[in-house]
Amino acid sequence: MKGQTAVIVGGASGLGLTTAKLMVERSAAKIGLIDKNEERLAEAARILADLGAEVAIASGDISVRESAHAAFEDLAGRLGRIHALVNSAAIYPRKAIFEITDAEWDLENAINIKGTYHMMVAAVLHMRRFVNAPDVTGRIVNVTSVDAFKAHPQNAHYAATKAAVVSLTKSFAQECAKDQILVNSVAPAGFATDRAKELGFLPELAKASALGRAAEPVEMAEWIVMMASSRNTYATGENVVISGGYIYV
Template structure:
């Protein structure tokens, strides 16, 4: 499918972009004209992903939880392209029960899902001020809205929704918008085994969602592209739920 050029001349950084939603988000932003930095920890996987995307796309391998690596990455981005758009997509999940998760496990989830996105936003904002355009999009989850266990992950994503609102208030005077996209059940590579082995999940979604199915990763990417573009210029501090009607369907 051919998209417009809403993001022509813009530069984006997408974390966790080697596969799944992150890859589809990077591809959609590139399709709309942006230069996209694909981030992840596996340099070779990033190169393979970038080869599948048409456009002026670059790879930048670093661990978002490594502060020194983040400092070096943003210095390089600043000196080469600048930055207009940050998509905090990378995240971690631990599906074990509450009784099985230790303090260190909780701390790790918070580091990946909350502390790192906060830090990346902090480093991105000065670059956006320099270019007079700024869009920060955090990928959260409908786990913030529903209670199905998974307490550590839910806490980290709910906290990121809170950070989204707070940063929107703080960065608004600079013309930088900060929003979140909260996906529902998305058929990524990580979820395909779940989809294929557990028919009850698909049956549950058929009953529980208004659209009766899983989301495809590109359907999340479209929401991100909207918020990253001029079309979303008056939307800030908002969490856009993209869940096929899961949260509201009774």
């Protein structure tokens, strides 16, 4: 990531913030964060600035096209050329399959699918301007989930959105290959975020994993950073499953 600039959606906490920290450790020049929670955004910016990063933040509703594009363009205006976009924003409400309301479906789709789509379009429109640059043009990494490939009756709407993002990733990868924009996704199994600990499914996941434990967030961030960096020169349209042997796809 040396000398590169990355925008992380959902970067104020969780895996997004962990990824941002790792990018700074790997010498990323500048980091932009997009999130709806302005208080957490400000705190995340302070954390990254203390690590030596130049940071810009933007608050916006990514489910709305105009808001999503405005947030990205705001960061590009302050940070300059954006080399990488990471889409880590998502909502994870567990709900039994026959209890999901239309409103819950709509919200899940709005954030996890439509929001990801809006941010990808905004990034591609920006990255295409640098197609003739001598260095890497652009990298996009979407955070999906092993739930895209595994039955999940306790969270079917979430699983469905992550399967949709896998498909979106492949479509964007094919469309953007001519511009040397590489688009991939990383599909984690559950890992030890505060939210996962709160929901209480990590012990069950650990028992079902070949490695016998849940991952730490930084173990997922390693894969995201690699796919978002100039080290990735050939992979596009790929969905990399990182599950510790929980699932084999």
